[in-house]
Amino acid sequence: MNAVLPHLPALQVVIPLLGALLAGFLRRGGVAFALALAVSWIMPFISGAMLWQTLLTGPISYHLGGWEPPWGIEYRVDVLNGFVLVLVSIVGAVIMPFARRSVAFEIEEGRQAWFYCMYLLCLTGLLGITVTGDVFNAFVFLEISSLSSYVLIALGPDRRALLSAFQYLIMGTIGATFYVIGVGLLYLLTGSLNMVDIAARLDSAWPEYSRAIVAALAFVTVGVSLKLALFPLHAWLPNGYAYAPSWATVFLSATATKVAIYLLIRFYFSIFGVAIDVDTLPISEIIIALSVAAMFIASLIAVFEENLKRMLAYSSVAQIGYITLGIGLANQPGLTGGLVHIVNHALMKAALFLAIGAIFYRARTVRLTELAGIGRKMPLTMAAFTIAGFGLIGAPGTSGFISKWYLAIGAIDKDWWVLVFLIMASSLIALVYVGRVLEVVWLRKPTPEVARASDPPPSMLLPVLALASATIYLGFDTEWTVGVAGNAVEALLGGLR
């Protein structure tokens, strides 16, 4: 055991990578699924152990290949990325059982093994971005996860999936290139790629090279914002989520954007925030303005969406607005709210997209008009959908309420009362788009399309129910969300200039 424990940070990435490699050689979907399931179920143990260790003894620094940082690549786990690692790995583990039937239903037998191979690669990339302490290494993982997610989307059953994947590829590559330009500028300024080292060296470069540093900040912000779909750089997301295979949508919506958000937080609070006084730049104001725009405009678009997957995708853009709002507020309650919402939104949106996947599995449609009365046919699935939907609104007793509570306190702490009302008013739009669906699925008479639908088998139903229960559970017990996030935020804000 002692031989394994020190290498957990590397294993977190290496195991899914090897799994992906192995899956690439497999031909049978079922075998590849078993492999993916095994890998997904190992991941939470590794990330959990690391988070536990960081909470007890502080950050873990792992030197890849034994090379000392800043020369070698360092994997560095502190509370913040331990938190994100646990989120990503738990989401992967919980939703994995759902994949078997859903993927078998939507993707032809010959391509199923590839699907799992791409999922494992994507998982590798996402965990890699999170665990690494090296900005260029993060770029490589960013591209690993992006390239595999393009393929995941392209495997969707509709031909528009190909188009969406292509558009995402263009946007994603531009984003990644912007990011790498920003990193290049930082490298030119400091001669280092290690996050901690850059932060330490940037300090002395600030007076002379402030313009270059601001340029680097701008490039990284735009690049990462494209990946996290910050309004108005979200154009790739709705179509990508709408036409991807159901299960891929679940996975990407719950993890991919969240990891990009993590990267942004890392750059703002652990690199730039440490080195320079970011309050002299209007970053906060810009981010808050864009977040509020996302909360309202994307929510309003969601209200008029007929395709449920697209509706939820726009809702994701809006909900990401809440998270970035927390980043913009940049105070203890605000940023805690943002971080907590990363988890809360990931879980509730996964529950919602899983429910949609189950609906597609049974009724072969995700258009709202064709789903009248499906609540009576698939009561458990739709009950989960309802609960998670109320989470999106932020009703008390759901996890969404907790996030909004902290965001509101963060806004008041800054004396921005208007923001409190804006946060709540945008929840009201969520009420409209969620309520519209609930009305149709519960109160209308069942249509012929859904007449023969019923709740899906346990392997699909249990993940949905588990995630919906989590939405309620995390509305009452916040030790692992607010507690850990608060801890991470304290460390982040404590390091700021």
Place this chain on the structure above:
Amino acid sequence: MTAIASPERLVLVAVLVPFVGALVIPAFHKRPNLRETVTLTTAGLLCAVVFSLLGPVIDGARPEANVFAIAPGLAVALKVEPLGMLFALVASTLWVVNSIYSIGYMRGNDEPRQTGFYVCFALALTSTIGVAFAGNLFTLFLFYEALTLVTYPLVTHKGNTEAIRAGRLYLVLLLGTSLVLFLPAIVATWVLAGTLNFAPGGILAGKTSPAILGVLLALFVFGIGKAALIPVHFWLPAAMVAPTPVSALLHAVAVVKAGVFAVTKVVVYVFGLDTLRQAGANEWLVFVASMSLLLASLIALSCDNLKARLAYSTVSQLAYVVLGAAIATTTSILGAGLQIAVHAVAKITLFFCAGAIYTAHHLTEVSQLNGIGRKMPITMLAFLAASLSIIGVPPLGGWNKWTLALGAADAGQMIALGAIMLSSLLSVGYLLPIVARGFFPSALEGESSKGTRIKEAPLACVIALGCTALLTVALFFSVGRVEQLLLGL
């Protein structure tokens, strides 16, 4: 024995009893008689539990139960105090009667989805008791929102376009006001006072300026949309599409009473009567509540639909409670508490009567009711009793109005005093003509003499409305005990 039935435990049990009932009811989906037995047993049990708390509370005990803490400042905690005790008593007693009535009504009208109906009803009672016994603002808010959500299926029970539209208004208006106004007010209270726990004397004393207090009060009063203060009352008349037991529940037992109760509780335990009065932050609310009182009465006069008329009557009667809270003296709060109880009993009787008339004769408009008193004498007598109670005629009612008027006069709120008097007159105008039509149909209308054969609603309905009519009298004579309870504030 004392440990098992300690008041602290009973508080929790009171919230859990209807919840457990809601879980058991679906098990008897196929056997309606057993299902209704479960509902009645649960209601009876809840009533017994709540009444067993009454003694200790009158003796000055304030049993509380901290369920769990969610995060700093956010905790689910229950605490019984006189106002909540009164509200819980009213709600649990009327639930028993309402359950009996529901059985008659739902079977008499052959309504669909009855199991879901009873489940939601039981859940609504859980939320109501939760609101009544909430120990802090967050718990109050939690159960307040839960109440909106579980009554939504009841409002849309009919499932037709009209019901769905009404449900939409109901949900958006109630959730909307609570999210956009009530919740920010709670957040602000937390930031200003550093606590959300209800405390005698209020928690905002000396924490902020009078202007902010006034704004906060506005956020609370309009944010608690269930209090139906004009202009956030639209949902109430719209929700009339629901089956009558639901209307009765909305108007008398749970929803609106939860609203005005929450307003009163916020005024007493968050703002503090003295703080509010000294800051003068209540003045505008006295005016707005008085206007609401009169306007709603005037609208009620012009409604022909019986349930709509009763709905606007409710809007008006609720404004009395808000007015009592707004005047913010001990007397006026006492009046508000009495009004909650008296109006609940009287209004549920009126709705029972309206539902009985619908069940027996399918009549919904006031203009169709000529001679109904001869066909349904018991129902219309009960209607008369309840009307007199609402108007404030002893021995059916009146203490509530009297105490409120006294409070207004003491505080020198002449506008409020005038509004109380005038509105009582208006209520004569919109209630008694219904009774008059019922018993003394105009000789010109020949058709009324045709069907003088007595045809009452199903027995369960008649029993229920008779019970509540008698309760109005009983309440008048037990007013001393209610006052004794409320004076412990």
Place this chain on the structure above:
Amino acid sequence: MSMLMSLIEHYNYVITIFLMMTGLYIVVARGNMVKKLVGLSIFQTSVYLLYIEPGKIIGGTAPIIDPAFTVYSNPLPHVLILTAIVVGVATLALGLALVVRINEAYGTVEEDEIFERDRNT
């Protein structure tokens, strides 16, 4: 004047930025998906230059430790860019593969025609 001098002095950056903008412009302005990918490649390649140029130190040699030399060029950018090139090739390959599949599914690789066909079905 000093602006111009500064531009001439940093001509390598000027070229990099020119290529960068050219690539980005092609991506945005062209509807043909293959051309878009060409633009994307140019855009990515310009970044390679951004990294590699400053690695060269005038008078420096290859970074092989030898008593005869004291000034070395920085080897790290080359290594980084080697990785970036691999990523770029993978992106291009995947992009082209998608274009082939799109051509099979829609019978065209022009974006506006594809939108047209989607709208009609």
